[in-house]
Amino acid sequence: MAIQSRLGTLTEAQMDDAQRAVLKEILNGPRGNLDGPFLAWIHSPQLASHAQRLGAFCRYSTRLELRLTELAILATAAWWQSQAEWQIHEPIARNAGLCDSVIEALRQQAKPDFAREDESLVYRVGKQLYEHRRVDEVLYAEAVAAFGEPAMVELIGVFGYYALVAMTLNVFAVRRETDQPLPFSEPCTF
Incomplete structure (x- = not known):
């Protein structure tokens, strides 16, 4: 899928050795593409290298079920009104088992009506x-009792990493070219 941004186009021929190395690392990793924030981060290969490894962990290797990780990602995308982050993760969240009504409530920045307590807990942690x-203290204790300390640390890491992703996508106006409407209204320009 084609991606556009406000960054200048960077072809492989224009890249330096460090950029080519991180591009190879990203393309040979679990993502297999230069989607989302990597389009921007490739301009800074050291940032791209560190961020893509952290992102691979946050997305694929935490103790949380993928459904819960994707819930945290969509909550972050909605908070930041990150168009591309939502466009990328909404179908993943749906395929991971997050129900349509929860997804739509998140998109509208409304409190979802959760059928599952673990989803409610992830949402409440992120919202707070x-x-x-x-x-x-009360919510923290509830989350640690449900998920354990290591998973709680990882959940906060997911929120933090995807906030970085959302900021990157928003500042550099990264968009997926699609015939679907944008998930969020664009804010007024400055």
């Missing part, structure tokens, strides 16, 4: 983290 920049 984004709104208050902290998680209170």
